[in-house]
Amino acid sequence: MILKKLAIICSLLVLSGTAMAVPITVADLGSVRTQSVTGTLNPRFAWYSFEVGDLTRLIINTIGSSFDTELGLYDALGNRVRRNDDAFIFGAPGCGIFCSRLVFGPGLSSGTYYLALGRYNTRFRRSDFDVRGSGVAGSYRINFITDNPPIGVPEPGTLGLLGLSLLAIGARRRKRV
Numbered sequence: 034m035i036l037k038k039l040a041i042i043c044s045l046l047v048l049s050g051t052a053m054a055v056p057i058t059v060a061d062l063g064s065v066r067t068q069s070v071t072g073t074l075n076p077r078f079a080w081y082s083f084e085v086g087d088l089t090r091l092i093i094n095t096i097g098s099s100f101d102t103e104l105g106l107y108d109a110l111g112n113r114v115r116r117n118d119d120a121f122i123f124g125a126p127g128c129g130i131f132c133s134r135l136v137f138g139p140g141l142s143s144g145t146y147y148l149a150l151g152r153y154n155t156r157f158r159r160s161d162f163d164v165r166g167s168g169v170a171g172s173y174r175i176n177f178i179t180d181n182p183p184i185g186v187p188e189p190g191t192l193g194l195l196g197l198s199l200l201a202i203g204a205r206r207r208k209r210v
C-alpha cells in the first residue's frame with residue numbers, strides 16, 4: 034500500500050515536472066528592444082520570449098490590438114512576474130480602455146522572460162507557465178519600449194549618406210534624360 038502511494042507521488046512529481054515545461058510555441062525576440070510585434074491568437078494565446086539585460090525601463094503595451102487584451106509576464110522558471118488587463122482609463126488606439134500595459138523600472142532582473150497575451154478573462158496562474166483562456170478572433174499588437182533602440186533604424190549620419198547617394202543617383206538619371 035505504501036509502495037503504491039509512493040508510486041503515485043512519484044508519478045505526480047514527474048507530471049508536475051513536465052507541467053513546468055516552456056510553452057510549446059514561443060517566438061523568441063532575442064534581446065528586448067523597442068519594437069512592435071503583430072499577429073492573431075492561434076489558437077488561444079501568443080507567447081514571446083526575450084532577454085533582459087541592464088535596462089532602466091521596459092514598457093510593454095497592446096495599443097493597436099483589435100480586442101480586449103490581457104498580458105502576463107513569466108520568468109524563466111515559469112513563475113508569474115506580473116499581469117495586467119486594462120490600463121488606459123482615457124482609452125488608446127485599437128482596444129481603447131481595454132488595452133493592457135506592463136511597466137518596469139530598473140528593478141527588473143536580467144534574464145529570460147516569457148510574455149503571454151490572451152483575451153479578456155485569461156487566467157495567468159502563478160507558476161508553471163500555466164495560462165488558461167478561450168482565445169478570440171482578431172489581431173493583436175504588442176509594443177515594447179526600452180532603452181535599446183529599434184533594429185534597422187539608421188543612425189542620423191547614415192541617413193545623411195543615404196540622402197547624398199540618392200541625390201547622386203537622381204542627378205545621374207537627370208543627366209541621361
Ligand SMILES: [Ca+2]
Pocket residue numbers: 101102103117118119130131132133153
Ligand atoms: Ca483588457
